[in-house]
Amino acid sequence: MTTKNESVIEKYSKAGRILHNIHTVAFVILFLTGLILFIPQLAFLAQHDWTRMIHRVAAAIFILAPLTYFIVKPKAALHAVKQAFVWGKDDLGWLKAAPRYYFLSDEEGMPPQGEMNTGQKLWWFIVVVFSAVFIATGLVMLLLKNIAPPEVFQWMVFVHDVSFIVTGAMLFVHIYLGVIHPLMTEAWKAISTGVVSAEYAKSHHRLWYDEKVKKADEKGK
Amino acid sequence: MYPNASLYGEKELGGLHVMYVLNDTPDKYRLPVDPKFPATAIAWKDVIQPLGWAVGGLTILGLALNYIIAREAKMTKSLPGKKENK
Numbered sequence: 001m002t003t004k005n006e007s008v009i010e011k012y013s014k015a016g017r018i019l020h021n022i023h024t025v026a027f028v029i030l031f032l033t034g035l036i037l038f039i040p041q042l043a044f045l046a047q048h049d050w051t052r053m054i055h056r057v058a059a060a061i062f063i064l065a066p067l068t069y070f071i072v073k074p075k076a077a078l079h080a081v082k083q084a085f086v087w088g089k090d091d092l093g094w095l096k097a098a099p100r101y102y103f104l105s106d107e108e109g110m111p112p113q114g115e116m117n118t119g120q121k122l123w124w125f126i127v128v129v130f131s132a133v134f135i136a137t138g139l140v141m142l143l144l145k146n147i148a149p150p151e152v153f154q155w156m157v158f159v160h161d162v163s164f165i166v167t168g169a170m171l172f173v174h175i176y177l178g179v180i181h182p183l184m185t186e187a188w189k190a191i192s193t194g195v196v197s198a199e200y201a202k203s204h205h206r207l208w209y210d211e212k213v214k215k216a217d218e219k220g221k
Numbered sequence: 222m223y224p225n226a227s228l229y230g231e232k233e234l235g236g237l238h239v240m241y242v243l244n245d246t247p248d249k250y251r252l253p254v255d256p257k258f259p260a261t262a263i264a265w266k267d268v269i270q271p272l273g274w275a276v277g278g279l280t281i282l283g284l285a286l287n288y289i290i291a292r293e294a295k296m297t298k299s300l301p302g303k304k305e306n307k
Contacts, residue, residue, distance in 0.1 A: 103294065105291065106294075151259070154259060154262075158264055169280040173284065176284045182291050
């Protein structure tokens with residue numbers, strides 16, 4: 001019965017939040033130092049090597065942070081990565097109901113959601129897949145610069161850029177939904193303090209909430 | 222005297238800014254006979270660049286639009302994010 005009476009539930013573990021924040025900072029630095037290559041008018045900033053050095057240091061952090069998490073918390077990491085690839089028909093229902101919900105505050109037709117809702121899962125899927133693409137193409141550019149044929153190198157740049165556009169645009173959506181959207185009242189609280197109110201968990205992540213309550217009940221018996 | 226003499230750089234890639242008067246055909250000088258822009262350069266300039274601006278711009282525009290509409294809807298619906306306590 002504990003969870004029911006407590007007003008807050010843990011949404012993100014401390015290790016998970018630290019990883020999230022380190023990864024975010026690394027990605028934003030990578031994004032900005034990459035952006036100046038994408039905008040010809042800003043490309044002069046890259047003519048001295050320092051932005052490229054910063055890009056490489058941030059890339060190392062971008063790779064090492066999740067690796068470290070995998071070593072320290074293998075179970076949680078595996079569980080998280082798996083979630084990105086589990087999709088069901090409720091996800092379709094969410095996608096159909098989402099526009100009315102996010103624009104018009106209309107919760108009707110919104111299927112109950114698990115720990116991650118479909119939108120969060122979509123973003124998470126993009127993060128997992130495109131991180132791998134970024135790292136693979138980036139490593140080829142960094143390590144095989146003089147070995148790979150020029151065509152291969154250029155297509156790596158191309159794929160790196162496509163990933164940049166997809167993840168960059170979705171990062172705006174992610175930050176917007178987490179910090180600015182009028183209905184996401186506790187998303188920011190969840191990632192900065194780790195907990196959400198039981199009330200918020202119930203209305204935003206019903207399946208996950210029920211599971212938590214059940215587990216707490218079983219423990220209490 | 223030079224039956225294969227040619228002018229290189231006038232038409233290649235739309236003009237090279239430098240022209241060569243050659244005594245023979247360009248390939249004898251190891252110059253590419255029919256140079257082409259690499260597909261990746263075209264893909265970057267004509268696809269990736271405009272696509273990036275379009276996707277980025279539309280995303281920010283969409284989010285701003287969503288904020289205006291969603292805030293209005295939430296106010297008229299009296300905090301539906303917090304209701305439904307059953």
